[in-house]
Amino acid sequence: MSSELKKHHFDFIVCGAGTAGSVVAGRLAENPEVEVLLIEAGGGDEHPHVLEPGNWPLNLGSERDWNFVGAANPHLNDRKIPLNMGRGLGGGSSVNVMLWARGHKNDWEDFAAQSGDPAWNYASALKIYQRVEDYQGACDPVRRGKGGPVHVAPVRDAQPIANAMLSAAAGMGIPVFDNPNGAMMEGRGGAALNDLIVKDGRRNSIYRAYVAPRRGQPNLTVLTDTLVSRVLFRDQRAIGVQTISNGQTECFYANHEVILSLGAVNTPKVLMQSGVGPEEELQRHGIALVQQLPGVGANHQDHVSFAVIFEYATPQAVGYGGSEATLYWSSDSTLRLPDMFHCQVEFPVPSAETASLGVPVHGWTMFAGLAHPESRGRVKLSGPNVTDAPIIEPNTLSHPADLRNALENIRFVQELGAQAPFKGLVKGESLPGKLNTQSLEHYARNAAVTYWHQCGTAKMGQDAMSVVDGQLRVYGVQGLRIADASIMPHVTSGNTMAPCVVIGERAVEAIRATYDI
Structure with missing residues (x-):
């Protein structure tokens, strides 16, 4: 698709088509008025090792x-x-052991306490899970969902x-x-x-659940084999990203926001290489400081x-x-x-x-x-x-x-x-x-x-080591959010795919409220 691409301006740029990124891009693209670009470093998911x-x-x-x-x-x-990590459409959800584990009640209560935002509590997470699940097991209307995008x-x-x-x-x-x-x-x-x-x-990966049904919509562009090299800033506002594909450097611009969903290793890496992170670490590599955030890369x-x-x-x-x-x-x-x-x-x-x-x-x-x-x-x-x-x-x-x-x-x-x-x-x-x-x-x-559940390297919270607030906005800059496992204050009880779906859904709730879309 990249060879056909002529557009370089979008409303939202989602970096990473893994679990959370697929949720964010798929949900934002539900609105035909919203232009979404989803960028993935890896390739497609049409492979027997993914599908079987x-x-x-x-x-x-x-x-x-x-x-x-x-x-x-x-x-x-x-x-x-x-420390294997999925690369390609679907990210971890295309290569993992397929376990849907929603976390413990008190994981979500902790997230609410750390962020100071009750929208992260268990009652809120439960509503999201009910909305996203198409559960095939015994009926439990209090806790399980039917008719959502994720076949469980x-x-x-x-x-x-x-x-x-x-x-x-x-x-x-x-x-x-x-x-x-x-x-x-x-x-x-x-x-x-x-x-x-x-x-x-x-x-049935999270990419297949959220993005695949929307491929072909004119308001959704998906680029594969395209590496996000850095976030572009004008003053303290994220205005787009620089990418590399087939040795070619290109820039894409976001009218509203850039959302990083690159995972607990690449999200802090791209943040730091874009000038957001611990000042000492950036100085060591001659990177100009955009925003001092000592928690970027910590809390792994x-x-x-x-x-x-x-x-x-x-x-x-x-x-x-x-x-x-x-x-x-x-x-x-x-x-x-x-x-x-x-x-x-x-x-x-x-x-x-x-x-x-x-x-x-x-x-x-x-x-x-x-x-x-x-x-x-x-x-x-x-x-x-x-x-x-x-x-x-x-x-x-x-x-x-x-x-x-x-x-x-x-x-x-x-x-x-x-x-x-x-x-x-x-x-x-x-x-x-x-x-x-x-x-x-x-x-x-x-x-x-x-267990392949790396997380926590751009944690949500209110202390000096926090990187994002309860709305997943990166502290000290505008137009930049993070939606992936790196925002977890602590690892959830169990496999992290399902909680990453909640993180993606929460990001979309916050974005829709901000821009009334």
Whole structure:
């Protein structure tokens, strides 16, 4: 489409066609009077590895992946862990495990408290979810939606291992729910079969839900294979963006606003390279300061998990996408949010460093995950140019509480996997096995991997480290908003795709109110 493009002026420019960006562009384009440009660095989504649910692992390391890698981390035995991120129409929603996890009630209450804006509270988020969902599961008009753009369906015909996991959880006193997105996430947590964005056996990404039906409208322009290199400012107002495509630099201009939806790595990178961020970091790379915001790139968070791998007694089939059951639980009933976030995967998934420890050919993995790690990282620049790779310092396990909780979570999963419902289905535990505390710590540092939920690097709030306000407007400048996971004050309980849909919807509510559109 870029070769045909003659227009360079639009009402809104949305940078990034991932989960939140697709929501923003698709919703704004509903009004035929509003001219929208959506810019995506990657290509299209017509690929069997995108469309076939079971093929998602084949996207990792492909051209549909930014292939980010964290800096060497002394807390992980100096490992550099892969931090894959979707690149292409749909972003993460085109390459992820398709889980629809809406977050805990208190995640949204926290967002409202941090932003000082009740429009972020749970009651408001619930209304948005009801509006966006086309839920195919059991009727729950109080909590679930019908007729919205996002097709959400419970796992069908779950594999025996997924059902065994639910029975095992029940045996340990953890309540089992008929879905993970209703009452379960208003209390202490529980176990449930997953909700997925799979429609008629194919992935139905957020791009497919919001933007694809509007392609062809004269007021919506979608550019692929086009990199946003920086935001253009006149004084303190964002007036457009500079892009690079096929080696050609172009500028596009926004009559109203630029919305950054580039994700928790590229959003702070583009902000800093445009002159918005910590003054020291910009000075280091000779970038002229437009607005001093020390929080840009700070507060990096991600879910971390540790594989506990079990061997099957006999080989088992892999269900839709291979992840059919999830367990969220609060180890202490007084906690406001679940601290455990465990995902079942129907094949063995060791880290690169634990792969040599005796992984069974046929087995399943229970990822022992930390729902709310205390460790915080940072995204920094390696240089001033769009081609200069970002430096990501996740600092995983840098907070001592995270290592303690990691060991507790691993031991919990080992106990879960030893429960009676697995009898006859599972031969036994392969990794990590019975280890003393020191050996288990060593295993945890080598086994730690991301759940691919990077967020927080341009957080919403009211303190000195906040980057956007409750309306998602970037502090100190005009005409610039952020709508993606980077605005999260803290990571939500569970997978981040569904909360990013809410973030996109909230951005659109704020934009419509501002311009009466």
